[in-house]
Amino acid sequence: MKHITLFSCIAAISLFTSCDSKQKETTVITVKNSLELPRQFETIEISKANVHLNEGETFENLVIRDKASQAVLVSQFVDEDQDGAADVLLFQPEIAANSEKKFELVISDKPVSQDTTTYCYSRFVPERTDDYTWENNKVAFRTYGPKAQKMIEDSVAGGTLSSGIDAWLKKVEYPIINKWYAENDKDPGFYHIDHGEGLDNFHVGSSRGVGGSAVKKDSTYHISKNFTNWKTITNGPIRTSFVLNYADWDADGQTITEEKHISLDYGNNFSKFEIHVTGTDELSIGLTLHDNKGSVTQNAEEGWISHWESSYFDSELGTAIVAVNKADMIATEHYVTPMPDRSNLYSQLIVNDNKVVYYAGFAWKESNQYPTKASWEQYLKEFSLKVNSPLEVSIN
Structure with a gap:
């Protein structure tokens, strides 16, 4: 057996x-x-x-x-x-x-x-510069590629310089990525307005967004630039997964290599990140604090951190990070700085065998999933408990 x-x-x-x-x-x-x-x-x-x-x-x-x-x-x-x-x-x-x-x-x-709808879906998006975007029936995310970075470096309008993780706030269970991009091609700015399915009104900038990585040296957090290449592994009714590579980057004299293996499964609010990294013994995983008016919960003992914004436009929004092994979350920091977009709630995770594994995700009140801070944090407690007490599987 x-x-x-x-x-x-x-x-x-x-x-x-x-x-x-x-x-x-x-x-x-x-x-x-x-x-x-x-x-x-x-x-x-x-x-x-x-x-x-x-x-x-x-x-x-x-x-x-x-x-x-x-x-x-x-x-x-x-x-x-x-x-x-x-x-x-x-x-x-x-x-x-x-x-x-x-x-x-x-x-x-x-x-x-059986229902084989591709609820869990991801793809490279060359028609919108060079995003990589992914979704399931609950949430959607995106991040940014080398062309968007070069546009910023060459002072060309429309670029994005960020390795942060963007949140697309959907409130329907069916896939929306291709529809929103297609509509945005015809009507620029389409997905920044809620037409009944949700919208992208989440600001990332150079912040960590929802689960972006950083390396802390002394009191400074160092971050990478955009991903350099990508590979889609699978899409389907249960899981989408893909790999993002990053150019080597400097953290105050330390050369960091980073490759992100990301997956998103049906029915929950978290992407799973398995980051292959060298050059550091700890990796900092962050949540943007936006205007620094949200409520912060730091629960390293249970292996999770959360940020709840009760005045998110005309709604509310919770974001969180959950460690796959709660013992790996050795510290947290509510980091506030006058630098634009650099205020984040951070968790410090141990690098084991050149790997860091965690979940990062969110819940938007309008989706009717976890509409209050209390319901969101109860979900986090139970999610962390399940992560740290996995189902036991035997094959005979």
């Missing part, structure tokens, strides 16, 4: 279908929840290397079936190593508090009827 421990966030839709099984014995996946909380919107990753396939069977023909109800769950295949063949299968269970549930891996020769 192989044991796996995994956590991410996602939702799945259970549907019924018939499967032609060629396996004499199905592979059984047991998922155990040891918390006093029900679990949903969490992704299980099944590696091809952990699955036994009989002669003539292919990994891509597998479906996930609830052993008790025989319902087939939405799933997604991912080619993580980009060699042209899927090597990971994603699915989402719903597990009651203090319980476990069994699922079967079944070979199906028939098309499986």
